[in-house]
Amino acid sequence: MATKDLRINRQIRAHEVRVIDENGEQRGVMRLFDACALAEEAGLDLVEVSPNANPPVCKILDFGKYRYELEKKQRDAKKNQAVVKIKEIRMQPKIDKHDLETKSKFIAEFLGEGNKVKVSVRFRGRELAHTELGKVVLDKILEILSENGVLYNLDKPAFMEGKMMSMLVSPAKGSKK
Incomplete structure (x- = not known):
């Protein structure tokens, strides 16, 4: 009150x-x-x-x-309330391997800071007919994170919203630095 x-x-x-x-x-x-x-x-x-x-x-x-x-x-x-920020990383389905690794490093940093990360793949024009490519990119991100030993929870698996395919990743409990 x-x-x-x-x-x-x-x-x-x-x-x-x-x-x-x-x-x-x-x-x-x-x-x-x-x-x-x-x-x-x-x-x-x-x-x-x-x-x-x-x-x-x-x-x-x-x-x-x-x-x-x-x-x-x-x-x-x-004072005791925890503030969780959601960071967003955007990419396209035709992303290069090196760019994908760079974005994965940023995602790992954000997770290390205790933030949630929304990873989005944006489709333009005819790319929208091949949404499975976006799923492959998101799966590759998770694979790179696992290979680098980043602990995470997948809050929302890949889902389409408009012209974007997104997934929500949060840091695993106890992994905050």
């Missing part, structure tokens, strides 16, 4: 709320007015922590401190 979505004290719309005091003990269901008076008596705020419950659950606590803790949790969760 975002901190701007939290309702405190008089912003709470329910007539009755379930109250948990500053010590974490249940105080039961009471009218909103009584709960706000209880919070003011303690010198703290009444914060609606579970608005979807029936009746809504409110805690008596220091709102500034609570908001700081929530934001800290969100920052930590964001």
Whole structure:
């Protein structure tokens, strides 16, 4: 829950709320007015922590401190998130052997960095009648990667989309440098 979505004290719309005091003990269901008076008596705020419950659950606590803790949790969760980028390598079905090896090196580098790689073969004009050549090129890429000892997972095998044949390759678990 975002901190701007939290309702405190008089912003709470329910007539009755379930109250948990500053010590974490249940105080039961009471009218909103009584709960706000209880919070003011303690010198703290009444914060609606579970608005979807029936009746809504409110805690008596220091709102500034609570908001700081929530934001800290969100920052930590964001920090631990892994960002996976998808890199794309394009080629044509009439690619030379040396060019194929060069592109394979780039694919191996991208996989080594922990990125997914979309390998695409673009067909132009009459090449579209011979899509099996694209499949051969993609298979050759996988063969070169295997020969060079690159660990990978084939997420999506070769498939046609418009005038392109593509496959999606991701690094194998534990192979990231």
